[in-house]
Amino acid sequence: MGPRTCEVCKEAQSKYKCPTCLAPYCSLGCFKKHKENPCKKSLPEQELMESSEILDALKDGELRKLIQKIDSSEEPENDLTKAMEGQTFREFTDKILAVLNPQNQLAN
Template sequence: MGPRQCEVCKEAQSKYKCPSCLIPYCSLPCFKKHKEIPCAKPVSVEAKPPLILLRERSYEVGEQSWMLQKAQLESVATSNEIRDALKDEELRKLICKIDCSPDAENELDKAMEGQIFREFTDKILSIVSQEQSVVAEKR
């Protein structure tokens, strides 16, 4: 396969690929322009299923105020700080252990005893509270 054209500017030869959607781009300015619109990894028909599937669970929430709003969830999901933290294999294993446990609440309590998980949850709470402040200011 020969050199590919930058999919952003359509002028230069691409040197890089977007880590998310794999489109070719030629430079940092083109990458920044491309990232102005969220992208995702292309889904292949022959794609293998992920090794770890997190189960979807429904939980009864005592107070409506405990539920995160869509903007709060999006802030957590798009946070570079959270994404960087999730690169830690120990943290990912803890999260999977909690998710796969029949007694998830007990596993969560155990995980909170460790520094890495506490720091991770503190980061999430910080992002959620910042987003909550932004929403409150808009009202």
């Protein structure tokens, strides 16, 4: 992942992240400007529940069964490792990561 641009001035390379919303910024001046409008911490659970891509993926009965199997497993790490070998589960986890950290997706 390469350097990100400051979300405030859109010019300089960011060096810092807002502790509340994780928006990248480059300087104290940009941080103060960013704080002129109150930001709020995004709730990952809410974002996941509202993601149409994730909701669509969960319509797949086999994927739901696999998730339930991992959740109720006595060896969840082993089952998760096995599940990651499958393309459908890997794509699903990629969608989750894209919702939780959209800046990484922009850099790819």
